[in-house]
Amino acid sequence: MTIKEIQEEIIDEFSMFEDWMERYEYIIELGKSLPLIADIEKKDENLIVGCQSKVWLHSEIDVDKINFTADSDAILTKGIIALLLRVFNNQAPEDILNADLYFIDEIGLKEHLSPNRANGLVSMIKQIKLYALAFQSKLS
Template sequence: MTIKEIQDDIIDEFSMFEDWEERYQYMIDLGKTLPLIDEVYKTESNIIKGCQSKVWLHAEMKNDKVIFTADSDAIITKGIIAILIRVFSNQSPQAIIEADTNFIDEIGLKEHLSPTRANGLVSMIKQIKMYALAYQTQLN
């Protein structure tokens, strides 16, 4: 699936919920399905700077696709990174770099996060794109 198709699926899923309490619960559930980062990657260098809670993000290249794994010590944050990994993992570096993140606004996520969590979300996206850029540079 393309990044856009995955984003459209997420928008459809979030539209099924009546209120933000249900959406938060859905995000928590998504966090529980997150492919967990291997403990060896839970290092200081894999912590995303700018997040209030700890978020570890690891990336590796397999068959010209970037594969992300992550974890967080906070349940909502874990749900947020799970959504981002679902969208961006197993995609080409170029697709990740070029992808827009309008789906976050469409599901209303940013406006329902505290300012510190919203900053953390921006930091997560930035780090994902930085990994993609690094891998894209290696490919060229």
């Protein structure tokens, strides 16, 4: 699936919920299905700077697609990174770099997060795109 198709799928899923409590619960459930990072990758260089909670993000390139694994010590944050990885996992670096993440505004995620969590969301996206940039330069 393309990044755009995945975003449309997420928007459809979130439209089924009546209120933000149900959406928060869904995000937390998504976190439980997150492909977990190996314990050996839970090191300082994989911590995302700018997140209130600890969030580890690891990436590997498989031919020309990036695979991510992650974990967090906070359940909501774990759900947020799971949502982002659903969009970005197994995508080409160029597609990640050019992605317009409109689903975040469409589902109202940023406006329903505390300022610290919203900053963390931005930091997660920035780190994912930095990995994509690094892999793209290796592939060129």
